[in-house]
Amino acid sequence: MSLRIDRGLFKYDFIDHHAVLCVPIDADVKEIRKRYLSIARRLHPDANGSVSPTDKQLASEFLSKLVNPAYEKITTERSRAEYMIILSHMGKRLVQEFTSVELHTETGKKLATAPESTIDSLYKSAIAKIAETQYENLHHIPQVIAQISELNLVYLMRTAGKSLTTPNPLIQSTMNSGPLTPNPATNTTAPPPAPPPAPAPENSAVEHYLRRAQTLIDKNQFPQAQVELQDALKLEPKNSRCHSLIGLVYLKQNRLKMAKVHFDNALKLDPNDQTALSWKPKIDKALSQQSGGAKVTTPPNSTGKQPDKSGGGGLFGGLFGGKKK
Incomplete structure (x- = not known):
């Protein structure tokens, strides 16, 4: 349908x-x-x-x-x-x-x-x-x-x-026309400075999306986690944690270029984001090898079938040590 x-x-x-x-x-x-x-x-x-x-x-x-x-x-x-x-x-x-x-x-x-x-x-x-x-x-x-x-x-x-x-x-x-200004005839004192923006509450909609996404990531349900994080980014496009997690999700699906984009965004918004800091150098190296024409050949497995090229080996396998979670 x-x-x-x-x-x-x-x-x-x-x-x-x-x-x-x-x-x-x-x-x-x-x-x-x-x-x-x-x-x-x-x-x-x-x-x-x-x-x-x-x-x-x-x-x-x-x-x-x-x-x-x-x-x-x-x-x-x-x-x-x-x-x-x-x-x-x-x-x-x-x-x-x-x-x-x-x-x-x-x-x-x-x-x-x-x-x-x-x-x-x-x-x-x-x-x-x-x-x-x-x-x-x-x-x-x-x-x-x-x-x-x-x-x-x-x-x-x-x-x-x-x-x-x-x-x-x-x-x-x-x-x-821009923001309204106070009328000097009725307001002779300068307004107090605006307080800094309050942090997002723990129970905000974005926090719910992030928690669900993390649970799905822990269960290796990456496509579902991607949907949750995309919805979260629609609400808060400048949320570094959202970019970091969706970068990880793309990485787990062997979509290295998309992962790099979101890890870059995460670091622009929060230079101390540990997930992005940990994975971005490895992705940069893998993409560099890929663009430089590096080619990895793998013999057929024991069943006589050709190896899966969808993300279990090659660059993806190299990044994650060849193990599937």
């Missing part, structure tokens, strides 16, 4: 699980569960005996690869908390990009310009209406999810604006 959506929140490399289930962003777990059971009954292979085997297979894949993961993500306590933190950050970011966001649906445009007092009711009634037919036509599901995600995007922009002390037009003019 190929599902490509480039509208709404998906346009920002974000999987909009609320759009997959067609529930409001502020829906509680009970409401989400009710909606999930409704979708699961509709997509179950035995729900409609008249459909073709191809459509039954497609429905089963939508349920197992799209709906089930979405439900788990936004109902499991820990993952739900992380997910909502990310949504909150996205809402604040989107407020600043309000004028550059392109909307494709009339409902989305209407929600973007609706009076503040009607935003909630307009948004939730639109979501409820789409939910009635979301999974009726399996071949239209991606387009419907894109439509819902666009509504979620607009709703995030509008509701994030409520928590700001300045209305959207002032935000835009401030972005164009």
Whole structure:
């Protein structure tokens, strides 16, 4: 099953699980569960005996690869908390990009310009209406999810604006003209210097990603660890630890050039990063030998098969002493 959506929140490399289930962003777990059971009954292979085997297979894949993961993500306590933190950050970011966001649906445009007092009711009634037919036509599901995600995007922009002390037009003019300065007539004392930025809290979303990635690395589950770290870097592109760990993950997968890029970034951000300091010289040496035309030949193994060239030997084996963990 190929599902490509480039509208709404998906346009920002974000999987909009609320759009997959067609529930409001502020829906509680009970409401989400009710909606999930409704979708699961509709997509179950035995729900409609008249459909073709191809459509039954497609429905089963939508349920197992799209709906089930979405439900788990936004109902499991820990993952739900992380997910909502990310949504909150996205809402604040989107407020600043309000004028550059392109909307494709009339409902989305209407929600973007609706009076503040009607935003909630307009948004939730639109979501409820789409939910009635979301999974009726399996071949239209991606387009419907894109439509819902666009509504979620607009709703995030509008509701994030409520928590700001300045209305959207002032935000835009401030972005164009620079920071506001105090009025000398009303403020004759210089403001105190800004305190240094506080360190990220231990329970931040990025910390959760890093902990999960480290656990996966310890289990030699490198592709899964790579996904976690890529998500973390979307939140904090200048996190040296993220770059260091993903460099290690690429190294373990014998992707030396990618490993070098991230170890370089880690050292630029933190010259004392021990992981990067330890591995970067070895990678530089290996890449130098590779570019210089060094060639390692290995005889066939005892089974008569040619050696695996995917990363178990050669440069990778040399870096790790030829051992597999």
